[in-house]
Amino acid sequence: MPLVTSTEMFKKAYDGGYAIGAFNVNNMEIVQGITEAARDLSAPLILQVSKGARAYANHTYLLKLVEAAVIECPNVPIVLHLDHGPDFETCKSCIDGGFTSVMIDASGKPFAENVEITKKVVEYAHDHGVVVEAELGTLAGVEDDVKVSAEDSSYTRPEEVEEFVSKTGCDSLAIAIGTSHGAYKFKPEQCTRNADGLLVPPPLRFDVLEDVSKRLPGFPIVLHGSSSVPQNFVKIINEHGGKMPNAIGVPEEELRHAAELSVCKINIDSDLRLAMTACIREHFAEFPAHFDPREYLKPARQAIKEMVSHKIVNVLGCDHKA
Numbered sequence: 001m002p003l004v005t006s007t008e009m010f011k012k013a014y015d016g017g018y019a020i021g022a023f024n025v026n027n028m029e030i031v032q033g034i035t036e037a038a039r040d041l042s043a044p045l046i047l048q049v050s051k052g053a054r055a056y057a058n059h060t061y062l063l064k065l066v067e068a069a070v071i072e073c074p075n076v077p078i079v080l081h082l083d084h085g086p087d088f089e090t091c092k093s094c095i096d097g098g099f100t101s102v103m104i105d106a107s108g109k110p111f112a113e114n115v116e117i118t119k120k121v122v123e124y125a126h127d128h129g130v131v132v133e134a135e136l137g138t139l140a141g142v143e144d145d146v147k148v149s150a151e152d153s154s155y156t157r158p159e160e161v162e163e164f165v166s167k168t169g170c171d172s173l174a175i176a177i178g179t180s181h182g183a184y185k186f187k188p189e190q191c192t193r194n195a196d197g198l199l200v201p202p203p204l205r206f207d208v209l210e211d212v213s214k215r216l217p218g219f220p221i222v223l224h225g226s227s228s229v230p231q232n233f234v235k236i237i238n239e240h241g242g243k244m245p246n247a248i249g250v251p252e253e254e255l256r257h258a259a260e261l262s263v264c265k266i267n268i269d270s271d272l273r274l275a276m277t278a279c280i281r282e283h284f285a286e287f288p289a290h291f292d293p294r295e296y297l298k299p300a301r302q303a304i305k306e307m308v309s310h311k312i313v314n315v316l317g318c319d320h321k322a
Contacts, residue, residue: 003070003100004077005131009044010172010220010264018317019259022046022222023308024083024269026053028065029297030276033304035069038076041319043312046101046265048081051090063098076322081133083267091121095130103174107135111160118168126169133222133265136164137176158211165216172220172265175212177205179225183234183247183270191248198231199248204258213262220264227270228252228315230307233278240281252315259317266316272304279303 006020013020023034025047038045047069049062066080081101085091091102104121106114118134125132137156156175165173191199212221229249237244255266279300283290290296313319 001070001074001077003066003080003098005100005129006046006079006081006220006265007131007171009046009077009079012321013044013259013264013318014218014220014262016321017260018321019255019263019266020044020046020079020318021308021311021316022048022081022083022265022267023272024048024050024053024267025062025065026057029301030272030304031065031069033301034272034308035073035076035078037305037308037312038078038322039073041309041312042075042322043316043318043320044077044322046079046081048083048267049094049099050083051086059093059097085121088117088120088124091132092124095125095128099130101131101133103133103135105135105174107138107174107176111164115164115167118164118170122169122171131171132169133172133174134164134168134170135174135176135222135224136160137174155205155208156212158208158215161212162215165219172222173212173216174222174224175209177208177223178202179204179223179250181225181270183227183229183244183249183274188246199246201248201250204250204254206257206261209258209261209263216262219262221262222265222267223255223258223263224267226250226255226266227268227274228255229270229274233271233274236278236282237274240278240285242277242281255315256317259315268311271307271311275303275307276300 009020025031047066070078079101080099082094082099082103084105085102091104094102104118106117122132138154191201194200227249229247234244234247280296283296283299
């Protein structure tokens with residue numbers, strides 16, 4: 001099937017109490033690992049591209065990789081989404097260039113300006129059959145060109161969501177309830193330690209999510225910064241020359257609960273990077289003479305596939321929902 005929008009996908013997810021995984025892609029192996037997992041588990045899928053990914057890999061290369069995935073996975077509904085579009089021009093370029101969904105992120109602007117920018121993108125996108133994700137509230141953390149300090153982050157104000165969605169016409173809304181970008185989502189002083197001495201992050205603000213859901217019944221909500229930073233990957237990286245002290249993510253059980261509520265799209269990027277990097281570091285430690293990229297990228301691709309399969313079944317709950 002051709003690339004699709006997320007409209008029907010989100011309706012089914014909302015009604016079914018599950019979420020769709022939105023996985024960031026940067027190269028062929030990442031695209032293959034993600035889409036093979038979705039194909040084998042018959043799961044709907046969102047492949048998303050950031051401004052940084054377009055700068056790294058080129059819009060055309062990424063588009064053609066996704067088109068190849070569509071051919072290889074004919075029974076998987078796939079959305080091609082722009083993640084954190086910084087301005088109208090970037091969104092327009094992706095809409096004109098074959099994307100079926102775009103995010104305009106004007107969350108760092110004052111409310112009125114966010115509405116104005118988002119509405120302009122929505123009008124252009126809808127005229128071209130493309131859907132739009134917007135954002136209210138600001139997530140802390142670092143991911144590609146998105147850099148927000150903890151001091152400048154803010155939870156979404158539920159009392160603003162109805163006016164925002166009504167005035168902009170956006171199709172889904174990313175909110176801030178305590179998730180964060182990158183592998184270092186929380187400072188150690190924000191966390192507690194469990195009986196094993198492991199850092200436990202502060203819980204997500206489900207009260208904010210529930211309030212937003214009551215004000216926007218049936219409307220699809222998005223969570224950014226939702227990698228869980230699996231500690232097995234962090235351990236492998238650190239044991240093989242890496243330096244990732246206190247890297248910690250969002251507990252998977254909290255994300256599963258969010259998916260059972262109104263969250264229809266959960267963004268995952270850092271976990272892909274961690275799975276790939278851990279596998280490659282371990283491979284070079286075991287086979288120091290290897291220099292053929294295929295020798296270490298093949299197991300790295302498999303590591304991504306296994307990690308995505310785990311997310312689809314145990315976190316998102318969207319297996320066999322294609």
